[in-house]
Amino acid sequence: MDWGKTLAPYKQAVEELKVKLKGIRAEYERESSNSPIEFVTGRVKPIPSIIEKARERQIPLENLDTLQDIAGIRVVCQFVDDIYPIVEMLRKRNDFQIIEEKDYVFHKKDSGYRSYHMIIEYPVETVTGRIIVIAEVQIRTLAMNFWATNEHSLNYKYEGNLPSEVKLRLQKAAEAAFKLDEEMSKIRSEIHEAQRVFHRKS
Ligand SMILES: Nc1nc2c(ncn2[C@@H]2O[C@H](COP(=O)(O)OP(=O)(O)OP(=O)(O)O)[C@@H](O)[C@H]2O)c(=O)[nH]1
Ligand SMILES: Nc1ncnc2c1ncn2[C@@H]1O[C@H](COP(=O)(O)OP(=O)(O)OP(=O)(O)O)[C@@H](O)[C@H]1O
Numbered sequence: 001m002d003w004g005k006t007l008a009p010y011k012q013a014v015e016e017l018k019v020k021l022k023g024i025r026a027e028y029e030r031e032s033s034n035s036p037i038e039f040v041t042g043r044v045k046p047i048p049s050i051i052e053k054a055r056e057r058q059i060p061l062e063n064l065d066t067l068q069d070i071a072g073i074r075v076v077c078q079f080v081d082d083i084y085p086i087v088e089m090l091r092k093r094n095d096f097q098i099i100e101e102k103d104y105v106f107h108k109k110d111s112g113y114r115s116y117h118m119i120i121e122y123p124v125e126t127v128t129g130r131i132i133v134i135a136e137v138q139i140r141t142l143a144m145n146f147w148a149t150n151e152h153s154l155n156y157k158y159e160g161n162l163p164s165e166v167k168l169r170l171q172k173a174a175e176a177a178f179k180l181d182e183e184m185s186k187i188r189s190e191i192h193e194a195q196r197v198f199h200r201k202s
Helices: 003-030 047-056 061-066 080-092 142-157 164-186 188-201
Strands: 039-044 071-077 097-103 116-126 129-141
Touching: 003 039, 003 071, 003 116, 003 129, 047 061, 071 080, 071 142, 080 097, 080 116, 080 129, 080 164, 129 142, 142 164, 164 188
Parallel strands: 071 129
Antiparallel strands: 039 071, 097 116, 116 129
């Protein structure tokens, strides 16, 4: 298997999407208005993780294009109220096609996980023509990201079999992250005002 060749279009898609979404943040900054986007990250799924997922789902390595998260983009925002405007903005774009949306913000997962997911078909131009790459866009708040990052590390450590005590603590932490998001939403306009003043001064 030539991983370099197989993953090249995914890498291209991740790089292009990162530039485009970071550009939106820069646009807000230039206008000195509050950006709904705090930061953007992206990654091509690590090869061992691709192999493991394909094995679990009994997907032959020739059919990797059925995995939806090989190309992954993450848009992190300050407030829950920023998530849906970002979703709306992405729906209006015509440089990709949205094929699925999953609202784990409104319907959190049993683990406590919250995020808004979009699965998109993104066209990548190559020397031999256009390739449609499937990519996953996760949109979440800083608090949701903090929780998910830590939960992901623990899942990795315990190989997916979290001890019940750890699971319980994570559920409590998810509840606390939810409350933090709620509290921050209540003082959102004050925080925005403070950030605008800070932006003007700097
Ligand atoms: N940390 C964390 N991340 C999650 C959790 N659930 C989903 N995710 C993230 O969201 C991605 C897609 O999850 P789902 O929307 O559930 O997709 P799926 O194909 O049904 O399930 P996966 O096998 O997890 O990809 C995962 O690959 C993770 O990056 C969770 O409970 N904890
Ligand atoms: N859409 C995404 N955008 C940016 N980073 C991501 C995205 N999805 C996962 N990551 C990050 O990529 C790294 C590798 O994650 P990996 O794909 O192995 O795990 P996972 O997303 O939980 O997948 P799986 O569904 O296979 O368990 C982790 O740090 C994870 O947080």
